[in-house]
Structures are given as structure tokens and as C-alpha cells.
Amino acid sequence: MSKRTISIIVAVGVVLALGFVLILRSTSSETESAAPGSSTTAPDTTSAVAPTTTEQTTTTTAQTNDGFPVTIDTPSGPVTIDKKPVRIVSISPTSTEVLFATGAANQVVAVDDQSNYPSEAPTTDLSAFTPNVEAIAALDPDLVFLSFDPGDVIAGLEAIGIPAILHPPASTIDDAYSQWEQTGFATGNLAAAVALVSSTTDSLRATVAGLPDGTDALSYYYELDPTFFSATSSSFIGSLFARTGVANIADDADPDGFGFPQLTAEYIIGSDPTLIYLADTKCCGQDLDTVAARPGWNVMSAVELGNVIELDDDIASRWGPRITELLEIVVASILDLETADA
Amino acid sequence: MNAIDFSHVSVVYSEHPVVRDVSFSVSDREWVSVVGPNGAGKSSLLKTLVGAVAYSGRVDLRGESATELRGRHRASVVAYVPQRSFFPPGMTVFDFVLLGRTPHMGPLASESRRDIDEVWEALEALHIERFASRDVATLSGGETQRVSLARVIAQRAPVLVLDEATASLDLSAQHEVLELIDALRSSHGITVVSAIHDLTAAAQFCDRVALLSGGELIGFGSPAEVLTEAVLREILEPSIRVIEVDGNPVIVSLRTQES
Amino acid sequence: MNAGRPAASRLHWWWIGGATVFLLISIVVGVMVGVFALSPGDIIRSVLSRLSWVELSTGLSEREEAILWQIRMPRVILGVLVGSMLSSAGAAYQGVFRNPLADPYLLGAGAGAGLGATLAIAYGPVAGSWIIDPLPLAAFVGAIGGVALAYVLGYSVRSGRTSVTLILAGVAIAAFLTALQTFVQQRESDTLREVYGWILGSLNTAGWSEVRLVLPYVVVSLSVVVASRRLLDVLSVGDVEASALGIQPVRIRMTVIAFATLGTAAVVAVSGLIGFVGIIVPHAIRLVTSVSYRVIVPLSVLFGGAFLVLADIIARTVLSPAEIPIGVVTALVGAPFFALVLRTSKGVVS
Structure with missing residues (x-):
């Protein structure tokens, strides 16, 4: 092999490696930057949640079943939940906290290994970082919460008829509020969720009110x-x-x-x-x-x-x-x- | 004192003997060629001189056992030119010849003024001073052999081992290189041991030849004594003819005529 | 008497002199440049007052003194040490393997350090709970262990102790260790960013303690590699001819690999896997000057140090006050620079 050939190979290799590094970086920054897309697709307030779903609820005459079925918009597309879920699996420590704070405690059957709060959460060895479709499906859930979706876990769950809601890291507080309300709506605890948002809003306001100029x-x-x-x-x-x-x-x-x-x-x-x-x-x-x-x-x-x-x-x-x-x-x-x- | 003494030398490669109980001696400033058919063990025998193969028996270089000569000391006694030296692309002729000074420098030392002068003398001895800055990888076949020989001269070793060093050259280049070696032998007082394929060339340039067949020494003496038609027909092929020209045997292989 | 006798491929004094000046300039620029503008006069006064032990009024506040002496200086000095070490180790590896594409991570030093660091990040005790920080220790042990494994595997091959079997063993070990590292990293993906940041390399947290830690290794390693530079030239004709010229190729290869790896492991332990330096710097020097390691190795020490200091200046100033991983800079700057050298170099041979 000629020296020039070798040198060209080196240069090409360097450029390829560089591209690889940049790709890796952009991938990692996507996961870090709290998926800005989520704030645009997810509704901002309760009122924004309801409109996307009222049509569905009215057309399906669901009054007999606590307002179910419901359809909600998530970053991974619309998700329909047929009846009030009673076997919820949370693969997101934040969702676990929200579920327990909105009165869904007795609907949750399993949470991931990182969900360490509240202490009564049914922690399992499900990985929050590399969720496994089969391991989740084995728990026979009727609703799954995730904070990110590596390797198309949601598509895998949908394929076997398990609805899954993606709540990626919030980029604003309103973004978080709308996730909480969606959680309440999807689990039949909308009133509690709305109350949580309102008490949180009040608490945050009151806390900073104590600060001097x-x-x-x-x-x-x-x-x-x-x-x-x-x-x-x-x-x-x-x-x-x-x-x-x-x-x-x-x-x-x-x-x-x-x-x-x-x-x-x-x-x-x-x-x-x-x-x-x-x-x-x-x-x-x-x-x-x-x-x-x-x-x-x-x-x-x-x-x-x-x-x-x-x-x-x-x-x-x-x-x-x-x-x-x-x-x-x-x-x-x-x-x-x-x-x-x- | 003989330059080289082989005494009951055997070389075995993974239980397969390639040299069997070979004994002969090379006098100082003599040129001895090791000849014989492919696989006769020529190259293996020569490699015992530079520590490149394990052997049994005894090989002495100027009275010292070749196994006890180590590293730089051995390299200051015996220089080795393989059939095809590796010429690192980009390396200058000067740097390549300078490698010959390795045995004369401390392991971690740099080249001294004297080393540089020796390199120039070697380049001049082979008339390739003008190539000094050339890239060794751009040289022609004959030029590379000159460069290899310059490295040998710079090495200042009294014994030169050539392992088919001219096999890849055309007839005139081979002749030219052999003449050069012969000239260096007289001017620098070098003993030469070579493996040569071309029996006619061996007969013309060498003082004595050692004929190997199947790893055994079957003849040692002057070319005319050893390279006889009867012996060569037996070990090479029946069609060989040995013709004498100006007192030197010329070995040719004639096409067999159906009659 | 040497008129008209160019002693080819010698290390001309102007190359060494030029490289030294270049290194010194990059050090000075590295110390002068930063997020906060410290006046050159104040810096010089501060340096003088430290050097001469004479109390000079430096005009720098306590915090500015800390920035100069606790942050910039050790960072620049560590950059020199890391750059010199990686470049000359790269040159040494290229020499012993007769392969211009070899780099210091070829035999598994990089993969081993990566595995060690990942294990330390994922399972090690949290920093501060040990007397020794577990991360550099694990990276150091991993780097040495990776190369040792490759060496044992390469030389246990029956067909011969050639450099080719050693490279193949190194490739196998590196692939194996990288697979293990990826496995651990995927199992513990909360550590992903930390592992990833470490792999890209950084001098951001450098202090004098890192400099003190690597200095002895780098000095010993560089001394051996530089002293072996002529032997690397002898190795370039192949093992048989090299041993006929009076050296012991296997022993030299082992010694050079051992010391180059030791220094590489030490700098990798404190700075992460900064890539491209070990291949680009020696190769650029080879293209511009000579293929002789008598020239390449000493110049790699000087230019390697300067290159990394300059890359680090870019890493910490371009997006200032944010930081770019230095491994990205060495590639971003190194690749075009290398392409330029490739285009403008003369006498490329086939």
C-alpha cells in the first residue's frame, strides 16, 4: 500500500470518526435537552388536554365507565385507553411520583429500579434506562409510563396492545403541569391532578414571595x-x-x-x-x-x-x-x- | 585461523531435518558458495551464521562459537544480505546504509561523525554517493543491491553472508553485482559465503563450492572438482551438461531429444 | 570535508529549535488566553514573583492569582505532558509495528482504560470516599492490563512472535474490552454522560495534583522512547535483518511498548481518551520532514505538546465560557490540518 493511500485512509478515517463523534454528541444532547418537541405536541394546560379528548369521550358514550375510553396526545402519538387502568407500570421515577401524588397509588403494580420515591412505590428490577418490552409485558399492565423510549419500547408495547405514555423530561414548569394533568386524565384521577397543579402553583408562588428585593x-x-x-x-x-x-x-x-x-x-x-x-x-x-x-x-x-x-x-x-x-x-x-x- | 568452521551442523524445523551433519571450513578471504537444488538446506545453513535458526553441532566464526556471539558483537563479525532486503518506503539511501553502523553504536547512542564518514566511504566504494538522498523504495534492482552492499561495507564485518542476493536480478545486473562483491572482497579483505542458484556464476566467482543435496554435504572443493556432470545429473536432472569454457565449468540443461 | 555531503535525515538544529520555540509560544498563549482577561504585564509580574521568590506587587486579586496558578498553569502544563506523551507514544507504536497507522491505543490501552473508567464510574465508590480517586486508578490499571493481555495473547501464538500476531491480538483484546465497556455502560446508562465525557477527554478539571501524578511516568516513558529512536529505524527493515544488524527486535519491541504504554496509561488516567493526537502529529511530522524515527520521535515530543495546548485553547475559548470536549477539537482541527499536510507534502512514494 502506498504511503499516499495510507495517508488518505487516515484522513478519511479521521473524518468518519469525527462524524461519528458528532452524531454521538447530537444524540446525547437530544436526551439531555428535554426533547423540546414535547412541549409543542403536549397541551399546555388542563383545558388544552380536554379539547383533544372530549370528542372521543362524547362520541363513545363513555359515561358508564368513569369517562373512559380516553385518547391523549403524547410525543409518540395519540394513545387510547379503553377503561380506567388498574395495572399501571411506571418506568419513569418522575411519573411514579406524579402517580402517587394524584391518587393512583393503588392502580400502580410495578415501578422501575430508579423509582425510589415515595417509599411505598412497588419497586422492581425493571430498568429505567434500558426498558425491556417483554419484562414489562410480563407484568400484564394496562398502561405504561416512560420518560424516554430507547429502542422503540413504545412501538413494541403497542404492538401487543399495551398503551404506553411517553413523558419526556419537561423543559418548562407548564410542560410538567400538563404531563401531570395528562397522567391524571389517563388514570381517571383528573380532579386530583388539577388540584396538584394548582397547589403546586400556589406553593411555588408563596415560597418565592418570602424573598426580599x-x-x-x-x-x-x-x-x-x-x-x-x-x-x-x-x-x-x-x-x-x-x-x-x-x-x-x-x-x-x-x-x-x-x-x-x-x-x-x-x-x-x-x-x-x-x-x-x-x-x-x-x-x-x-x-x-x-x-x-x-x-x-x-x-x-x-x-x-x-x-x-x-x-x-x-x-x-x-x-x-x-x-x-x-x-x-x-x-x-x-x-x-x-x-x-x- | 579459518574464517568459518561448520562442524557436524544439523538444522531441524519442527521434526523435519533440513541440514544433516554438515562439516566444512572457509578460509580467510575465501569466497565459498553453497549450491544445490531447491530445498537442499542452503539458506538454513547460512542462517546458522547470523543466529536466525537453532542448530546442533558447532559453527565457529573466526574461532568463536556462533551461538556465543551475540547481538552487536556478532553483527560486527558477520554481515547478512537476504535475497530481498526490505527497503522501508521513504527511507533515504543514506539512512539505509547508516543502519550498517548499528553494531558499532551503543544501543541508545546516536550516530557519530565517524559513523557518518563510514557511510560516505561505503557509498563511494559502490559509486552511489549521488543516491544518498534518494528514497530506497525508488531504486532499480541493481541499485538496491549496491545499496545493500554499501550497508555491508559500512558494517565493517569481515564475513559477508549472501543468501541468494542476486537471484532476482537480470543476467547483466547479476554479473555486475558479483564483480562488485569480488572487488570488495579484495579491497576490504572480506570472506564471502553465498548461496547461489546459478551454478555457472558460482563456478566463475567462487574459490570453492559446497554442494548440498537433501541437507547433506555431497561435495566440497573447487568448482571443477565438485560440479561434475555425473554428480549434477544425479542430484539435479539427467539432462545436465557440463561444458568447459576457459577452464571454468559452464552448467547447462539441454532439452532431451527423442530419438 | 563534508562539503556536498548532506547527512540525510538528521535532526537539524533548526527543526528542534523551531519546534521548541513553537512549544514555548503555545505555552505562553495558553497561559495568557482565557475567559477572564488578565493583563500580560500582571501575568509576567506574577510569574517573576513566584520564580524569584521576591515579593512583587502583581496587581492580580487573590481570585485572579488562583485562576492563573491553580487553573490555567496546570492545565497548560498538563496539556504539554499529555500531548507530548500521546504523540511520541504514537510514533513509538508506529515504529515497533512498522505501521504508520498505529496509535497508542492500538494494543488495547484505550479500550482497557475505557473499561476501567466505566467500571469505576458505574460501580466504584463515589469520589472522595477513598484516599485515591478510583477513576484514574482504574483507567491506569485498565490501560496497562489491556496491553498486557494483548501481549500475552500475541506471544502465546505458536506460529511466531511477530508484530503482526501482536497487532491481531491487540485488535481482538481491544474489541473484547470495548464490548465489555459498552455492556457495562448500557446496563448503567445513568452513567452514560460521565463515561462519554471521559472518553472524549478533557483537561477541564486539571490541577497540579494531576501534573504531579503523571510527570514521573511521562519523563521516564519519554526518555526511553526518545533514546530508542534510532533502534526504531533499525526495526523498520524487519526482524530478521534487524537481528542480523545486531539488535534484538523482540526485546526492543517489548521494552518500547512497555514504556510507551506506561506513559500513555498515566496521561489517559487523568485526561481521558483524547484521540487523533497520537496518529496525526507523528504522521504530519513524517510527511513534512523524514521517515526516520531519529527525527520523528523528538519532534513528536515538542509538536505533540504544542498541538494539544493549542487544541485546548480552542476547547476552552471558542464557545467560552462553555467548554468543548478536547477530543472533538483534536479531530476537528487535526483532520483539516492533516489533509493540508497531505496535500502540500512532497515526495510521497509508492
């Missing part, structure tokens, strides 16, 4: 993992934090609103955020001590003053009813802020 002078860094991936205000978690008025240092790193940039250490230290929120305490064992031990981090005022808040990764990564708890922790951390003067 001038929080916009403060800033925070939200850490997703120890390689400095962060979440900006255009992400779900960031939009929740944004209600406090505190500035997110990652926003400058995300002109395209992608939501989850990787920051450089230099930028984080130089920005000197007032507060640091760690959402990598469970996954990666981070806490105030490990942060203070990072090179150069000990000069940051948040570290010096101890304004490093260790969040529960699970609560911080879900878009379920516990966002009220999360916001309370955040607001408390702002109210209890240690200052250099104190």
Missing part, C-alpha cells in the same frame, strides 16, 4: 457533575431557580438555549457566584469539602463562606411534585445566606 444582585452556579456541566435558565431546573431572581452564571455560556453547557473551571471561579448548588452529591459524592479541595476553588466566596448547598440529585433531576420542596430549599438558602459581614 435585590436577589438579582446575587448569582449562583448549579453543578450537574464534577466536570462542570451546568443547567441554564432555559432548562427546567433553571427556570425553577429563575423564580428567585438570582442570576445563573451558566446563562452566558448558553446563547442557543441548549440548557446544559459544560463550563470551564476558570469561568466558575472568576464569576465568583454567591451560591453553589450541587446536584451531584449522590452520583458523584460531591460536598462542600470536595468542592473546597478542588484546585483554586477555595478562594471563591461561596466556598469560603460555606454557601454551598448540597441538593438531593433525585429531587433536582425530576419534574415531579417535589419541585416545591426544592424551591423551598433554594429560597431558604438565599434567606440564610452567609455574608462576609455576618
Whole structure:
């Protein structure tokens, strides 16, 4: 083989590998960016849920059966549920929390291995990350919830007549609300779901009402993992934090609103955020001590003053009813802020 | 002292003997050719000199056992040119010839001024100075053999082992290279042991020939003594004729006539 | 007396000098450039005050000092070490395997490190609960283990201890370890982003402790590889002729592989699997200068370090203050650069 041939092969290989890397990246960013498409296909409010389904319910004279059958719009297409489900399987920790908060507890027969809240949830060894159609079907469910659909699990379930609802990571709070209401609607607990949305709305409003003026002078860094991936205000978690008025240092790193940039250490230290929120305490064992031990981090005022808040990764990564708890922790951390003067 | 002594040498490849109990000696500055049909064990016998095969018996190089000569020391005594050297594409002639200096440099040392001068002398001895910067992979057959020989000269080894080094050359190039070797033998005082296919060429250039057949030595002496029509007809083919031209045997194979 | 006698393929002083200057410039630029503009004067004053132990008023705040000395400096220095190591290890692998397509991950160092890192991320104790961070340790052990396996497999083949059987063994081991790594990663897909980020490589979390960790390995490894550069040339004529020239190909191959792998494993442990450097840098040098490893290896040390520092500058500034994985940059910058070298190089032979 000539040297030129070899060299050309190298160049082609490099380009192919590069393409491969880019493909991998775009795939991974899709799963991270909370499937923006979901917010457009999923209805925004209760009233938006109902219209897409009233026609069906009226035409099928379903009053005899708790309002069933119902048809709902999901990111994977319309799903029809013939009667009130009593064997629900949740392969999504967030859906599990929502089901239990909307009164569907006794309709749920199995949840995945990551669904660790509430404690009475019937946890099984079903994988939340690599759900298996046969393993799910073996439980004989009449409705399945998933947060993502690797390998066409939903199509597989539909093929054997099991309706499945895809509720991907919410990108806005309204997006989450509409998922909760859809969950209530699909399980025959619409009233409870509407009540949950309304109480959550009130709670979030009340929580931030306790904040004094001038929080916009403060800033925070939200850490997703120890390689400095962060979440900006255009992400779900960031939009929740944004209600406090505190500035997110990652926003400058995300002109395209992608939501989850990787920051450089230099930028984080130089920005000197007032507060640091760690959402990598469970996954990666981070806490105030490990942060203070990072090179150069000990000069940051948040570290010096101890304004490093260790969040529960699970609560911080879900878009379920516990966002009220999360916001309370955040607001408390702002109210209890240690200052250099104190 | 003899340059080379083979004494009861046998080589066995996976239980298959290819050289059987061969003994002969090569004097200093002598040119001895190992000849014989394909598979006679010529190449295996030569490889015992450079440690490329395991053998039983004894092989001495200038009085020292070949098995005890190791690495750079052995390479400073015996140089080896295979039938077809590998010429790394892109390598310059200079760098290729410089490889011959390997036994004279410390394992981790770089080439010294002296090494560079030796390379130039070797290039000049073969009249290929102008090729110094050429890529070895672009040379013609005759040129590559000159470059190989330059590397041997740079190696400064008193014993040269040629394993069918001219087999791939055309007749005139082969003749030219053999003349060169003969000239180097006198100018540099080198002992040459070669495996040669061409019996006529062997008879013309070599002082003595060692005739192998089936791994056994069946004749050793001057070409005229060894390369007789009777012996060659027996081990090669019945149609062989040996003609004498200017005192040298010329070996030809004539087409059998049906009569 | 050497008039008209070009000593071909020697390591000309201007190549070494030029490469050294290029490396120094890239280091200086790497230290000067960042998200936060630190004035060059302040940086020089700060450096001088550290070097001479004389208290100079640097004009930098405590935080700016931390950015300069705790973040930028170690990151640039680590970039030099990683780039030098991967490039010269690539050159060494190309030499011992007589194959310009070889790279430091060929024998399973990359796949082994990837498996080790994935296992540490998926099943290892969380960082901070051990005295030693389990991730670099597992990656290091995985890299060494992968190559050791390939070596044992390659040399247990009865037909001979050639470099071809070793490459085949390496390919088999690498495929096997990558399959295991993928299996673990799929089973524990919550670790996907962390594993994936590690595989793309990064210098983002680099500090002096990483520099201290890899420095001894890199120094030892580079010393052996650079010292073996002429022997790599001898190996290029094949094992039979090389041994007739007085060297022991098998032993040299094993030594060079062992030390190149040691250094590669160390840098991979702290920076992840940064790709393309080990193949692009030595090959570009080969195309521009000479096929002689006497030239390629030392220049790979210098240009490899400079290349990675420059790639890292791009990684941390182009989308500033966001970061691009450096493996993406080495490919994005490396491929066109390589194509350019390919087009403009003279004397390509068949």
C-alpha cells in the first residue's frame, strides 16, 4: 500500500470518526435537552388536554365507565385507553411520583429500579434506562409510563396492545403541569391532578414571595457533575431557580438555549457566584469539602463562606411534585445566606 | 585461523531435518558458495551464521562459537544480505546504509561523525554517493543491491553472508553485482559465503563450492572438482551438461531429444 | 570535508529549535488566553514573583492569582505532558509495528482504560470516599492490563512472535474490552454522560495534583522512547535483518511498548481518551520532514505538546465560557490540518 493511500485512509478515517463523534454528541444532547418537541405536541394546560379528548369521550358514550375510553396526545402519538387502568407500570421515577401524588397509588403494580420515591412505590428490577418490552409485558399492565423510549419500547408495547405514555423530561414548569394533568386524565384521577397543579402553583408562588428585593444582585452556579456541566435558565431546573431572581452564571455560556453547557473551571471561579448548588452529591459524592479541595476553588466566596448547598440529585433531576420542596430549599438558602459581614 | 568452521551442523524445523551433519571450513578471504537444488538446506545453513535458526553441532566464526556471539558483537563479525532486503518506503539511501553502523553504536547512542564518514566511504566504494538522498523504495534492482552492499561495507564485518542476493536480478545486473562483491572482497579483505542458484556464476566467482543435496554435504572443493556432470545429473536432472569454457565449468540443461 | 555531503535525515538544529520555540509560544498563549482577561504585564509580574521568590506587587486579586496558578498553569502544563506523551507514544507504536497507522491505543490501552473508567464510574465508590480517586486508578490499571493481555495473547501464538500476531491480538483484546465497556455502560446508562465525557477527554478539571501524578511516568516513558529512536529505524527493515544488524527486535519491541504504554496509561488516567493526537502529529511530522524515527520521535515530543495546548485553547475559548470536549477539537482541527499536510507534502512514494 502506498504511503499516499495510507495517508488518505487516515484522513478519511479521521473524518468518519469525527462524524461519528458528532452524531454521538447530537444524540446525547437530544436526551439531555428535554426533547423540546414535547412541549409543542403536549397541551399546555388542563383545558388544552380536554379539547383533544372530549370528542372521543362524547362520541363513545363513555359515561358508564368513569369517562373512559380516553385518547391523549403524547410525543409518540395519540394513545387510547379503553377503561380506567388498574395495572399501571411506571418506568419513569418522575411519573411514579406524579402517580402517587394524584391518587393512583393503588392502580400502580410495578415501578422501575430508579423509582425510589415515595417509599411505598412497588419497586422492581425493571430498568429505567434500558426498558425491556417483554419484562414489562410480563407484568400484564394496562398502561405504561416512560420518560424516554430507547429502542422503540413504545412501538413494541403497542404492538401487543399495551398503551404506553411517553413523558419526556419537561423543559418548562407548564410542560410538567400538563404531563401531570395528562397522567391524571389517563388514570381517571383528573380532579386530583388539577388540584396538584394548582397547589403546586400556589406553593411555588408563596415560597418565592418570602424573598426580599435585590436577589438579582446575587448569582449562583448549579453543578450537574464534577466536570462542570451546568443547567441554564432555559432548562427546567433553571427556570425553577429563575423564580428567585438570582442570576445563573451558566446563562452566558448558553446563547442557543441548549440548557446544559459544560463550563470551564476558570469561568466558575472568576464569576465568583454567591451560591453553589450541587446536584451531584449522590452520583458523584460531591460536598462542600470536595468542592473546597478542588484546585483554586477555595478562594471563591461561596466556598469560603460555606454557601454551598448540597441538593438531593433525585429531587433536582425530576419534574415531579417535589419541585416545591426544592424551591423551598433554594429560597431558604438565599434567606440564610452567609455574608462576609455576618 | 579459518574464517568459518561448520562442524557436524544439523538444522531441524519442527521434526523435519533440513541440514544433516554438515562439516566444512572457509578460509580467510575465501569466497565459498553453497549450491544445490531447491530445498537442499542452503539458506538454513547460512542462517546458522547470523543466529536466525537453532542448530546442533558447532559453527565457529573466526574461532568463536556462533551461538556465543551475540547481538552487536556478532553483527560486527558477520554481515547478512537476504535475497530481498526490505527497503522501508521513504527511507533515504543514506539512512539505509547508516543502519550498517548499528553494531558499532551503543544501543541508545546516536550516530557519530565517524559513523557518518563510514557511510560516505561505503557509498563511494559502490559509486552511489549521488543516491544518498534518494528514497530506497525508488531504486532499480541493481541499485538496491549496491545499496545493500554499501550497508555491508559500512558494517565493517569481515564475513559477508549472501543468501541468494542476486537471484532476482537480470543476467547483466547479476554479473555486475558479483564483480562488485569480488572487488570488495579484495579491497576490504572480506570472506564471502553465498548461496547461489546459478551454478555457472558460482563456478566463475567462487574459490570453492559446497554442494548440498537433501541437507547433506555431497561435495566440497573447487568448482571443477565438485560440479561434475555425473554428480549434477544425479542430484539435479539427467539432462545436465557440463561444458568447459576457459577452464571454468559452464552448467547447462539441454532439452532431451527423442530419438 | 563534508562539503556536498548532506547527512540525510538528521535532526537539524533548526527543526528542534523551531519546534521548541513553537512549544514555548503555545505555552505562553495558553497561559495568557482565557475567559477572564488578565493583563500580560500582571501575568509576567506574577510569574517573576513566584520564580524569584521576591515579593512583587502583581496587581492580580487573590481570585485572579488562583485562576492563573491553580487553573490555567496546570492545565497548560498538563496539556504539554499529555500531548507530548500521546504523540511520541504514537510514533513509538508506529515504529515497533512498522505501521504508520498505529496509535497508542492500538494494543488495547484505550479500550482497557475505557473499561476501567466505566467500571469505576458505574460501580466504584463515589469520589472522595477513598484516599485515591478510583477513576484514574482504574483507567491506569485498565490501560496497562489491556496491553498486557494483548501481549500475552500475541506471544502465546505458536506460529511466531511477530508484530503482526501482536497487532491481531491487540485488535481482538481491544474489541473484547470495548464490548465489555459498552455492556457495562448500557446496563448503567445513568452513567452514560460521565463515561462519554471521559472518553472524549478533557483537561477541564486539571490541577497540579494531576501534573504531579503523571510527570514521573511521562519523563521516564519519554526518555526511553526518545533514546530508542534510532533502534526504531533499525526495526523498520524487519526482524530478521534487524537481528542480523545486531539488535534484538523482540526485546526492543517489548521494552518500547512497555514504556510507551506506561506513559500513555498515566496521561489517559487523568485526561481521558483524547484521540487523533497520537496518529496525526507523528504522521504530519513524517510527511513534512523524514521517515526516520531519529527525527520523528523528538519532534513528536515538542509538536505533540504544542498541538494539544493549542487544541485546548480552542476547547476552552471558542464557545467560552462553555467548554468543548478536547477530543472533538483534536479531530476537528487535526483532520483539516492533516489533509493540508497531505496535500502540500512532497515526495510521497509508492
